[in-house]
Amino acid sequence: MGKIALKDIYLPETATAVAIRQLTPTEKCFEFKLDSGKSLGHMPGQFAEISLFGIGEAPISISSPPHGEPTFEMGIRQVGSLTGALHRLSVGDKIGVRGPYGTTFPVTTAMKGKDILFVCAGIGMIPLRSAIKYVLSHRKEYGKIHILSGTRTPAFRLFSDELEQWGKVDGVRLLETVDQPDDGWKGNVGVITTLFSKISFDPKNTVALIVGPPVMYKFALLELRKLEMSYANVYVSLERKMKCGVGKCGHCQINGLYACQDGPVFRYSDIAETREAI
Amino acid sequence: MLKVLDTAELGTWVEAIIKAHDVIGIQARADKFDFGPLAKVQDLRLDYDVSLNAPKRFFLLPDEKLFTFKKDEAKSAQAAEPFVLFGVHPYDLIALRQLDKLFEMDNPDVHYLSRRAKAIVVAVDVQKPSAHVFAGCLGFEHVEDSYDILLTKIGNEYLADAATAAGEKLIALGKGFTKADDTHLAARKKIWDENKQALRRHELKPNKAQITAQLEKSYDHKIWKEKARLCFSCGSCNLVCPTCYCFDVADRLNWDLASGERVRTWDGCMLEDFATVAGPHNFRNQREARYRHRYYRKGKYVPDKIGEFSCVGCGRCIGACVTHIANPVEVYNAIMEA
Amino acid sequence: MDRPRVAIFDFACCEGCQLQLYNLEEGLLDVLGLIEPVEWREAISDQSDSYDIAVIEGSITRKEDEERLKDIRKRAKVMIALGACATIGGVNKLKNQFDFGEVRRTVYGKDAEAPHLDTARVKAVHEVVPVEVKIHGCPIDHFEFGTILKSVLAGKTPSIPNYPVCVECKKKGNICRYEYNEVCLGPITRAGCGAKCPTGGFWCFGCRGLLDNPNVDAAKEVMDIYGKTVDDLSGRLLLFNNQS
Numbered sequence: 001m002g003k004i005a006l007k008d009i010y011l012p013e014t015a016t017a018v019a020i021r022q023l024t025p026t027e028k029c030f031e032f033k034l035d036s037g038k039s040l041g042h043m044p045g046q047f048a049e050i051s052l053f054g055i056g057e058a059p060i061s062i063s064s065p066p067h068g069e070p071t072f073e074m075g076i077r078q079v080g081s082l083t084g085a086l087h088r089l090s091v092g093d094k095i096g097v098r099g100p101y102g103t104t105f106p107v108t109t110a111m112k113g114k115d116i117l118f119v120c121a122g123i124g125m126i127p128l129r130s131a132i133k134y135v136l137s138h139r140k141e142y143g144k145i146h147i148l149s150g151t152r153t154p155a156f157r158l159f160s161d162e163l164e165q166w167g168k169v170d171g172v173r174l175l176e177t178v179d180q181p182d183d184g185w186k187g188n189v190g191v192i193t194t195l196f197s198k199i200s201f202d203p204k205n206t207v208a209l210i211v212g213p214p215v216m217y218k219f220a221l222l223e224l225r226k227l228e229m230s231y232a233n234v235y236v237s238l239e240r241k242m243k244c245g246v247g248k249c250g251h252c253q254i255n256g257l258y259a260c261q262d263g264p265v266f267r268y269s270d271i272a273e274t275r276e277a278i
Numbered sequence: 279m280l281k282v283l284d285t286a287e288l289g290t291w292v293e294a295i296i297k298a299h300d301v302i303g304i305q306a307r308a309d310k311f312d313f314g315p316l317a318k319v320q321d322l323r324l325d326y327d328v329s330l331n332a333p334k335r336f337f338l339l340p341d342e343k344l345f346t347f348k349k350d351e352a353k354s355a356q357a358a359e360p361f362v363l364f365g366v367h368p369y370d371l372i373a374l375r376q377l378d379k380l381f382e383m384d385n386p387d388v389h390y391l392s393r394r395a396k397a398i399v400v401a402v403d404v405q406k407p408s409a410h411v412f413a414g415c416l417g418f419e420h421v422e423d424s425y426d427i428l429l430t431k432i433g434n435e436y437l438a439d440a441a442t443a444a445g446e447k448l449i450a451l452g453k454g455f456t457k458a459d460d461t462h463l464a465a466r467k468k469i470w471d472e473n474k475q476a477l478r479r480h481e482l483k484p485n486k487a488q489i490t491a492q493l494e495k496s497y498d499h500k501i502w503k504e505k506a507r508l509c510f511s512c513g514s515c516n517l518v519c520p521t522c523y524c525f526d527v528a529d530r531l532n533w534d535l536a537s538g539e540r541v542r543t544w545d546g547c548m549l550e551d552f553a554t555v556a557g558p559h560n561f562r563n564q565r566e567a568r569y570r571h572r573y574y575r576k577g578k579y580v581p582d583k584i585g586e587f588s589c590v591g592c593g594r595c596i597g598a599c600v601t602h603i604a605n606p607v608e609v610y611n612a613i614m615e616a
Numbered sequence: 617m618d619r620p621r622v623a624i625f626d627f628a629c630c631e632g633c634q635l636q637l638y639n640l641e642e643g644l645l646d647v648l649g650l651i652e653p654v655e656w657r658e659a660i661s662d663q664s665d666s667y668d669i670a671v672i673e674g675s676i677t678r679k680e681d682e683e684r685l686k687d688i689r690k691r692a693k694v695m696i697a698l699g700a701c702a703t704i705g706g707v708n709k710l711k712n713q714f715d716f717g718e719v720r721r722t723v724y725g726k727d728a729e730a731p732h733l734d735t736a737r738v739k740a741v742h743e744v745v746p747v748e749v750k751i752h753g754c755p756i757d758h759f760e761f762g763t764i765l766k767s768v769l770a771g772k773t774p775s776i777p778n779y780p781v782c783v784e785c786k787k788k789g790n791i792c793r794y795e796y797n798e799v800c801l802g803p804i805t806r807a808g809c810g811a812k813c814p815t816g817g818f819w820c821f822g823c824r825g826l827l828d829n830p831n832v833d834a835a836k837e838v839m840d841i842y843g844k845t846v847d848d849l850s851g852r853l854l855l856f857n858n859q860s
Contacts, residue, residue: 007386007388008345008354008388008389009385009386009388010345010354010389010540010542011344012352014350014351051540053347053349053350053352053529053538053540054347054529054535054538054770054772055770055771055772056527056528056529056772057527057529057540079557080556080773081771081773083556085770085771085772088771094349094350096352214559214561239555240553240561241552241553241554241555241561243525243526243527243542244525244527247384247385248380248381248385248387248523248525249525249526249545250523250524250525250545251526251545251552251553253547253579254561255579256574256578256579256582256583261384275497276561276567308791310791330789330791331789335789340787340789341787507834508831508834508838509831509834510782510803510804510830510831510835511779511780511829511831512779512780512782512802512803513779513780513782513783513786514782514786514792514803517782517783517786517787518786530763531763531766531767531770533643533646533647533649533650533766535650535766535769535770544783544786546783549779549783550778550827550828550829551778551779597795600782600794600803601837601841602838602841
């Protein structure tokens with residue numbers, strides 16, 4: 001064995017929490033700033049490994065679009081030890097960051113010039129927000145935009161203040177639904193696939209990005225197939241257990257693919273035959 | 279550089295190596311053999327059949343510190359010490375060669391690679407086949423690269439083939455080495471050919487390429503369910519495998535609750551929670567799905583990634599599985615029958 | 617942060633798991649720097665009415681013990697079951713195999729009918745009240761106790777393995793006990809002990825209890841490979857893992 005790599009791929013750099021806001025009863029949005037002063041350099045769809053020393057590390061989607069600044073945002077649901085501890089952070093607290101890792105939504109390639117359909121189910125809004133904000137800030141490079149958003153209840157609507165702003169942008173149609181309405185809810189009720197019948201789009205000229213919980217994909221893909229959408233124009237982001245984020249530890253394998261390197265964003269036609277994918 | 283050493287002189291040479299280096303050598307352990315720190319030359323057993331534990335554990339440690347932290351500061355823990363690994367069989371060296379590729383590619387892993395870079399590997403051709411070895415069926419009974427020195431016992435002599443400067447320096451520590459000639463090479467070739475037949479305690483019918491191709495269409499084969507019925511999901515087959523390298527990562531705190539270390543530990547795809555995310559949701563919930571994954575990984579996924587069949591035929595999994603379901607030969611023969 | 621108030625209670629057991637805490641030696645001083653013990657019969661004489669963490673040692677064998685445990689539960693924010701008696705009922709569960717009248721006569725002879733010697737089905741702590749953390753083992757491993765306590769204090773869910781002892785045994789590089797035709801419970805027993813018994817040359821007794829999803833059928837089915845019977849396995853399981 002000859003050369004020795006010098007960089008330790010497992011060693012995080014540090015970042016500081018600069019803003020924290022509650023999004024829903026279970027989700028907070030964190031703005032972190034890399035202490036190096038450099039930009040994270042991500043593109044929509046990518047993730048980073050976030051550490052709290054002593055608690056652990058986990059892969060977390062980046063919710064903000066790239067903007068060249070040393071800050072980035074992450075919407076984080078409180079589900080385990082690490083995310084629980086992240087929810088206890090205050091502004092000024094430090095975290096460890098490795099990344100960005102993984103594939104991106106094709107905002108600069110396949111999506112260019114196309115109509116875009118965003119299907120955001122529950123927590124799926126978190127990675128998709130990066131792509132939505134990217135697309136809206138490069139509005140002229142894309143056609144018509146549909147944003148479908150579904151949550152369990154109105155209280156769990158993520159980035160609800162921004163949703164309303166997005167819906168007002170020229171050429172953007174926003175449709176929301178909830179599984180269980182509350183007294184104040186005037187909108188749609190039902191799972192996210194019930195929104196497909198309420199929109200019309202040209203399947204030949206549309207690229208769809210779908211992100212949500214594992215159970216949702218099968219149904220959403222079936223609906224898109226009914227609407228004659230080619231799976232070559234559908235992109236999904238798949239969650240898996242990950243430890244290293246760099247293609248070594250083996251946890252995130254989807255058959256022969258690595259969710260951390262070949263994904264998390266997959267063109268669905270590439271994995272339609274991959275048995276462990278959906 | 280090819281040299282020859284009379285077997286009677288081997289002890290003096292190894293003694294000189296032990297004086298100059300830390301040596302991990304193959305030796306007897308109860309009624310088996312295993313690698314361990316070699317204190318004296320008499321303990322070295324180059325006539326061993328198979329080592330209880332694969333040599334991967336000296337490079338990818340079962341439990342390894344990645345970095346230490348103190349509050350918000352982290353410091354990489356890279357403390358590789360040079361050592362000589364003495365007595366590695368060809369199939370195990372091929373396994374290391376595969377791990378080298380996997381840890382080097384895309385994102386080089388400094389922890390594994392620095393240990394490998396500092397180790398001098400003395401390989402030895404198999405003198406006695408183990409009960410379950412089938413490396414001969416895979417062409418992994420001999421190896422022609424990746425060693426610093428390859429020793430082959432030919433009659434009353436050892437042919438020593440030093441392939442690197444480090445290997446040559448090691449040979450320079452010995453006295454009594456003489457020049458080898460073509461007859462030695464021919465004799466080694468004969469031993470390789472013999473070992474190709476001898477290292478076949480289980481007869482694998484298909485070749486490597488046929489297995490990889492057949493796995494394309496074997497996802498729903500009945501063998502997975504049949505075998506997995508008796509699977510403990512204990513991970514023994516993973517952990518003894520010389521090419522399995524999956525790992526878990528966790529933090530350990532000191533009593534100040536502010537400092538500690540991040541460690542990685544061996545993991546295995548057969549373990550129930552290997553693919554479980556918070557929620558919880560287990561992406562490989564069934565024993566048979568986990569069982570199948572292992573054979574796909576050895577026969578297809580890793581080969582697709584590095585271009586080499588990832589079961590080296592050492593047979594350790596066959597011996598380690600308490601319920602006798604982990605024989606890759608049985609599995610790969612079965613899928614060929616479709 | 618104020619040190620959390622910790623109380624330790626013993627029920628039916630040998631109190632060996634508490635003794636393991638003293639085996640932390642200097643580590644015990646670290647523990648005391650992080651917690652405030654408010655009730656600990658073996659170590660201090662104080663008693664208290666409320667605690668952040670209640671540590672329960674022993675199994676629950678009498679009606680009045682159930683009431684006492686429920687009362688402790690009301691006062692505690694977090695409840696930790698300490699050791700096999702508390703986490704799985706332990707060796708005490710052997711009693712459940714027998715007629716309780718016979719058990720009392722065997723143990724207490726002519727005093728067997730005395731009211732304070734009443735006995736009931738042995739239960740693990742979680743069979744009576746909810747338990748947040750289980751520290752397995754007979755006895756517990758004091759290093760694991762430390763790791764779990766540090767996790768709880770750092771606000772992290774303690775990681776209790778759901779993989780079998782074989783994992784730790786293989787990491788140690790041991791020779792499998794089945795190589796010597798011994799019935800070892802390692803393949804179905806929850807790890808976390810560091811495979812102490814197999815490393816010491818003994819089969820696993822199963823003191824940490826079964827995995828979440830143990831393949832006991834497989835264990836039974838392969839007994840004849842090793843010249844053993846299902847009864848041999850069941851006998852081994854009786855000590856720590858009888859499900860009565």
